[in-house]
Amino acid sequence: MHITKSASELQLHGRFDAHEIQLFRSRLEEAILSSPNVRVDLQDVEFVDSTALAELVRGMKHCREAGGDLVLVSPSDPVRIILELTKLDAAFIID
């Protein structure tokens, strides 16, 4: 996976799994320092595992504690299916 970053938006590409957690966490922490409202673009993510989902949840809670929110943007089909199966689509704001 690699992550590109613009103002308060992270674009994730490739597999998002346990191996990518540290990179995602550090980029998210940087983004939250700028603004607690962070958009995470998932349209180019091919696969997401439960560890990565937990990291998204952790990020969402962190953003909310800071007075903002974490918005999932355009999740790809594999990601959308996982979000629906786990009912996590009810916990996140999805744009």
Add this chain to the structure above:
Amino acid sequence: MTADNAQIESLVGALVDANDQLLALYDLASITADSLDESEVVGRILSRAQGLLRADALLLATEPEHAIGNAVDVAKLRLGQADRSEQGLSTSAVATVSSPDGNPVAVSALRHDNPFGTADTKLLEAVAKMLAGAVHTARLHETAVAQAVINRDHDTASKLAQSALPKWLPELDGVDLFARSEPARSAGGDLYTFAVVDGILHFSVGDVSGKGLPAAMMMTNVISASNAAFQRHGPEGPVAILEAIDRWVYQSLSDAGLFVTILVGSYNPASNELAVVNAGHSPVVFKDATGITTLGACAPPVGVLPLDNLEALSRIVAPGDRLVVASDGLTEQQSPAGEMFGDDRLDKLIETDTCSNAAEFGALLFDRIEMFADVAPQSDDRTLFILEFGETP
């Protein structure tokens, strides 16, 4: 020309001294092979080297701010800054080298008189290099021993965590049960547990996010909470059981940045009623005479947000019906080509299976996953829980 007695005596003395020095050098070189204890090795090298150098004091500093023990019990001397005045030591030599890990190592030699010569300085440098190597080796050994202790404790904790999974199957007329969990590492976050309370079978099947010991430790918490909830809230049904589990484990999951997908169910053989409530778990498939149905989640996993508006799915089961609850480690297993086993293959196996009982079908499913994986490694925990319903008394 003949030497007088004084010259001969001096020459013999010098030869004896040289021989003693060679023996001391041999002893010095042997020390590092005898022990891996840092203070012992350093003390012995300094003691021998002090004799070789005819020094009144020999000091070792492995860090500028931290002088360690020495052979003559002179302490608290900083690197290259021997406090000579307190000891009455008038002359010194210092050798500073880099240890293999790049840290400075300094040895100071001090005498009351007789300034150190070029040969002494070279010898001191050799001693410093020997000390640097010995200290480095001793510390590597110490780190390796500490890591071995951590690894042993990790293995023990992993085994303890896995032992929280039930080793028995419930005996209840009208239902045949298969349960197996295979962690990807020594410890995993997948779980199942069950209990028969007042003739009703209650069960939980779940998957704690993440991997390794943290997930495994949380898994044991969820099993304990499930077992307690079966006893305390069993008569109220699976929604009350799941709400109790949520109350007991939500905060610790949230604090750890984890969640658990979990399906809780109750089966009453007297009424043939099966009720389940699903918080984020997948795949869950029910098979009856009409085909297969995926039982979707009605709430996010436990630990994400406090649960509310839970709703149980309830149905009357018939002989031959089957409930299959797996973990994503089964469906996400990859082939050597990188293809995932997937929900469709699992659904097809469940739909077309003709096995005579739950255990036979469970074994078949694990075999099919193994065949699919071939030489590809197991990427996640694999758990399978099957209830096959039969004739009730």
